[in-house]
Structures are given as structure tokens and as C-alpha cells.
Amino acid sequence: xxxxxxxxxxxxxxxxxxxxxxxxxxxxxxxxxxxxxxxxxxxxxxxxxxxxxxxxxxxxxxxxxxxxxxxxxxxxxxxxxxxxxxxxxxxxxxxxxxxxxxxxxxxxxxxxxxxxxxxxxxxxxxxxxxxxxxxxxxxxxxxxxxxxxxxxxxxxxxxxxxxxxxxxxxxxxxxxxxxxxxxxxxxxxxxxxxxxxxxxxxxxxxxxxxxxxxxxxxxxxxxxxxxxxxxxxxxxxxxxxxxxxxxxxxxxxxxxxxxxxxxxxxxxxxxxxxxxxxxxxxx
Amino acid sequence: xxxxxxxxxxxxxxxxxxxxxxxxxxxxxxxxxxxxxxxxxxxxxxxxxxxxxxxxxxxxxxxxxxxxxxxxxxxxxxxxxxxxxxxxxxxxxxxxxxxxxxxxxxxxxxxxxxxxxxxxxxxxxxxxxxxxxxxxxxxxxxxxxxxxxxxxxxxxxxxxxxxxxxxxxxxxxxxxxxxxxxxxxxxxxxxxxxxxxxxxxxxxxxxxxxxxxxxxxxxxxxxxxxxxxxxxxxxxxxxxxxxxxx
Numbered sequence: 001x002x003x004x005x006x007x008x009x010x011x012x013x014x015x016x017x018x019x020x021x022x023x024x025x026x027x028x029x030x031x032x033x034x035x036x037x038x039x040x041x042x043x044x045x046x047x048x049x050x051x052x053x054x055x056x057x058x059x060x061x062x063x064x065x066x067x068x069x070x071x072x073x074x075x076x077x078x079x080x081x082x083x084x085x086x087x088x089x090x091x092x093x094x095x096x097x098x099x100x101x102x103x104x105x106x107x108x109x110x111x112x113x114x115x116x117x118x119x120x121x122x123x124x125x126x127x128x129x130x131x132x133x134x135x136x137x138x139x140x141x142x143x144x145x146x147x148x149x150x151x152x153x154x155x156x157x158x159x160x161x162x163x164x165x166x167x168x169x170x171x172x173x174x175x176x177x178x179x180x181x182x183x184x185x186x187x188x189x190x191x192x193x194x195x196x197x198x199x200x201x202x203x204x205x206x207x208x209x210x211x212x213x214x215x216x217x218x219x220x221x222x223x224x225x226x227x228x229x230x231x232x233x234x235x236x237x238x239x240x241x242x243x244x245x246x247x248x249x250x251x252x253x254x255x256x257x258x259x260x261x262x263x264x265x266x267x268x269x270x271x272x273x274x275x276x277x278x279x280x281x282x283x
Numbered sequence: 284x285x286x287x288x289x290x291x292x293x294x295x296x297x298x299x300x301x302x303x304x305x306x307x308x309x310x311x312x313x314x315x316x317x318x319x320x321x322x323x324x325x326x327x328x329x330x331x332x333x334x335x336x337x338x339x340x341x342x343x344x345x346x347x348x349x350x351x352x353x354x355x356x357x358x359x360x361x362x363x364x365x366x367x368x369x370x371x372x373x374x375x376x377x378x379x380x381x382x383x384x385x386x387x388x389x390x391x392x393x394x395x396x397x398x399x400x401x402x403x404x405x406x407x408x409x410x411x412x413x414x415x416x417x418x419x420x421x422x423x424x425x426x427x428x429x430x431x432x433x434x435x436x437x438x439x440x441x442x443x444x445x446x447x448x449x450x451x452x453x454x455x456x457x458x459x460x461x462x463x464x465x466x467x468x469x470x471x472x473x474x475x476x477x478x479x480x481x482x483x484x485x486x487x488x489x490x491x492x493x494x495x496x497x498x499x500x501x502x503x504x505x506x507x508x509x510x511x512x513x514x515x516x517x518x519x520x521x522x523x524x525x526x527x528x529x
Contacts, residue, residue, distance in 0.1 A: 178373070182369070184362040185368055187440050
């Protein structure tokens with residue numbers, strides 16, 4: 001009975017809430033702390049190396065500005081194309097049964113696990129001057145895709161599209177199907193169901209998927225450098241600029257890195273509502 | 284029983300997962316049918332077949348003189364064209380739309396024949412005590428409000444047949460009684476066949492005239508609801524909710 005008395009004597013709002021939820025074992029907390037530290041420390045490392053006074057002048061450099069503009073519009077273009085073709089792909093995959101859907105799904109996931117440089121090689125093999133399709137484009141239109149800004153978008157799209165498709169397909173499976181059934185029994189046509197029920201039901205997943213896709217496109221390095229090269233002012237995106245300045249101008253590399261971290265944090269925070277609250281509550 | 288002109292007649296077999304369902308029954312307007320049975324006995328699959336969300340494998344489903352699904356006649360009417368409204372256990376409201384817009388959605392699917400009728404919607408809102416919350420988003424409604432809206436929406440589609448899949452099982456006692464009151468009126472006013480899937484014997488007796496007891500996809504008992512309920516209760520170790528004990 002003494003223990004019972006001790007507990008009630010120590011009781012206050014916080015301890016009671018903690019005791020009610022229960023606590024994880026100590027070794028779990030230690031390992032978790034190591035995991036979290038591993039993710040936080042490198043960001044702190046970058047911040048510790050920033051020359052805050054010269055940050056602006058580093059970023060105002062024409063080369064950095066060119067890379068920023070290139071990254072901004074290519075990643076935006078990639079995201080728009082990804083939504084336009086990725087949402088329909090997710091709509092079909094979510095309905096698909098049998099081996100064709102399984103096959104398609106495997107190819108959607110492949111770029112996620114493929115080394116980006118291999119993705120770049122694959123794109124060269126297809127669209128390069130001597131490639132399967134690239135050689136024909138070259139003879140018919142006199143245009144070669146590799147090492148152009150079109151190639152930057154193509155490389156980004158190849159590696160980033162899966163993020164959108166998988167996010168949207170998951171939402172369609174969990175939330176879309178039941179609402180579609182209800183709409184169907186109410187007599188709605190299939191096209192009306194798609195526009196008025198299915199897409200609104202997964203709209204937060206489309207936004208979340210587009211954000212992931214955009215972030216992946218913005219950070220794309222391996223496939224881009226392989227397929228589009230790194231011509232300053234033409235195909236040199238921000239991540240490529242970071243990589244090449246690291247040797248010659250480490251301060252600039254740090255400055256661009258901080259800029260990219262800031263952009264990503266702003267996007268993540270402004271989208272947080274989509275992932276947490278509204279995503280679960282809406283339907 | 285002689286089926287009346289607008290009866291639902293269903294004799295069919297279907298496979299769903301590991302369950303093989305084979306049933307044969309008729310539902311006349313004004314004589315609602317309760318479908319009883321333990322979890323996994325095929326109750327929901329039966330409703331899915333009637334609504335057209337799943338195709339049957341053999342047999343025939345017909346409403347009045349219209350064949351809805353008959354594999355041997357190569358006939359299948361898709362769910363959207365069956366004029367069969369279904370009320371689900373989990374409401375399935377369009378959470379991003381207002382209460383009124385949920386009703387408008389169902390009314391507008393019938394615009395092949397009628398235009399959106401504001402008085403229709405106003406009447407439904409009043410009848411289901413939704414007029415105070417008509418402009419709220421459906422995602423913020425309570426359970427009782429949600430299911431009343433789901434029933435109103437089902438009626439807004441002007442169905443010829445009404446299917447109810449465990450409409451009270453997600454509701455607490457208070458919400459359940461408000462929905463039961465609303466549904467009682469709906470069922471007694473409804474002109475077409477009604478099928479109520481439930482695990483609650485009292486609900487079966489309250490709303491229905493006849494009943495079937497399903498077990499592992501087969502009809503174990505069929506007849507007037509009071510007799511079926513009596514049969515279930517005297518059959519031995521059954522819990523009050525119609526599920527076998529243990």
C-alpha cells in the first residue's frame with residue numbers, strides 16, 4: 001500500500017498522462033535517439049559551416065542563379081507532367097488485377113530501387129543519338145535529346161514519377177474504392193465518379209505525391225548528370241552545381257545546400273496539413 | 284408466396300474469396316426481407332450481388348420484369364443503371380461536400396429524366412433532421428447524422444429497390460435510435476423491395492416481415508420474420524445478436 005501512496009503523492013497532470021500511455025523500454029529509446037541523431041547531425045553540420053555574411057553574395061552569383069532557375073522550371077515541369085500521366089496510371093493500377101497489372105506495378109517501382117546512374121544509362125540507350133528511339137528522332141527531326149534541358153526533365157521524370165504513382169495508388173486502394181461503390185449504386189456515370197468522387201477523395205494524396213515527386217526531381221543528380229550532362233547554364237541543375245563547386249568553391253556548395261534545405265523545409269511544412277490532419281479526417 | 288408485380292426475385296450462386304454463396308428468395312414491395320447470419324456467412328456478398336457491385340456466377344436476379352443479372356442470358360445491368368440504392372455500415376459519404384451537396388449528387392445522377400429539384404432536397408433535409416446542418420461538410424457530422432444523411436442520399440437517387448447493409452452497427456445507442464426512427468418511416472413509405480442485412484434480431488423483427496438465416500453461404504431458415512427469429516432462439520447456443528456463441 002506504501003507504493004500506491006507514493007504514486008498518488010507524485011501524481012500530476014504530466015506524470016499521470018505518461019503512466020496512462022505507458023513508456024517504451026529504455027534500450028528502444030537509446031537506439032531511437034541514435035537513429036534520430038544520425039538524421040539531424042548532418043544538417044547541423046552544414047549549418048555550422050555556413051558563412052552567413054557571404055551567403056547572399058554566393059547565391060547571387062550568375063552561375064548559381066542560372067542553376068536555380070533551371071532547377072526551378074525543370075522540377076516544376078516534371079511535377080506537372082507527372083501529375084498528368086501519373087494520376088491516370090495510378091487510377092488504372094488501383095483497379096488492375098492479374099499479371100498485366102503486376103507487371104506494370106513492378107516497372108513503376110523499378111526506378112525507386114534502380115541506381116540513378118543506371119537510369120541515366122537506360123535513358124541514353126533509348127533516347128541517345130544512336131539509341132533505339134533517339135536515332136530515329138535524330139534522322140527525322142534533326143534533334144538529339146541527351147545533354148539538353150529536355151533531357152533534364154526526362155531524367156527527373158523517370159526517377160520521380162514513381163513517387164506520385166505509388167502515393168496516389170495507395171490512397172485509391174484505401175479510400176477511393178468504397179466511395180466509388182457508393183457513387184455507382186447512386187447511379188453516377190463512370191466519368192462523373194472519376195471527376196466528382198475518386199479524384200476529390202484522393203486529392204490530398206495527389207498533393208502529397210506531387211510534393212514528393214517534386215522534391216525528388218529537384219534533388220536528382222545521377223540520372224541527370226549521365227543523361228543530360230553538366231553544362232553550366234544549360235543542364236547544370238542545383239545539385240550538380242553543388243557537386244562541382246564542392247572542390248573549387250566549398251563555400252558556394254554549402255550556400256546552395258542551405259538554400260535547398262530551406263526550400264524543402266518550407267514545402268514540407270506548408271504541406272504538413274495534407275499529410276496529417278486532413279488526409280485522415282476528410283472521408 | 285406469389286410474387287407481386289414489382290418484386291425482387293433472386294436465385295443465384297456466386298463465389299467470393301473462399302465463400303460459395305447459393306440462395307433463392309423473393310422480396311415483394313411492402314414486405315421487407317431481413318438477412319440474418321453470423322459474420323462471414325455471405326450477407327454482404329448477397330447485397331453486393333443485388334446491387335451489381337459483384338456479378339453472380341449462375342442463376343438470375345430480376346426486379347419486376349427486368350432482368351438485372353443472368354449469366355445464361357448474357358445479361359448484366361451495371362450498378363449505376365439498376366436504380367438500386369444501398370446504405371452502408373460505414374456511411375460512405377462524400378466528406379468534402381456539404382450535406383446538401385451530398386444529396387444533390389444523388390439527385391443529379393438521375394438527371395436523365397428530371398432536373399435538380401430544390402423542393403425534393405428541402406423535403407429530404409427536413410425529414411431526416413438535416414436542415415440545420417445542410418451547409419456543413421459531411422466529414423464533420425456525428426455518426427447518427429452521417430447515417431441519416433446516407434439514407435436520405437439513397438432516397439434522393441429515387442431508387443426502385445433499397446438495400447441496407449448493417450445500417451446501425453457503427454452507431455451508439457442514442458444515435459442508433461434516431462437512425463432507427465428515420466429508417467422506420469423510410470421503409471414503411473418505400474414503394475419497392477427492401478433488403479436489410481443485420482445481425483440484430485430485434486431490428487429484423489422491427490423493420491421486416493420476412494427473414495432468411497444464412498450460414499456459410501446457404502439459407503438455413505426462411506419464412507416470416509417472427510418464425511425465423513423464434514427458430515434461431517430455440518436452435519440453441521446463439522447470442523442475442525444472432526452470431527453463434529464462441
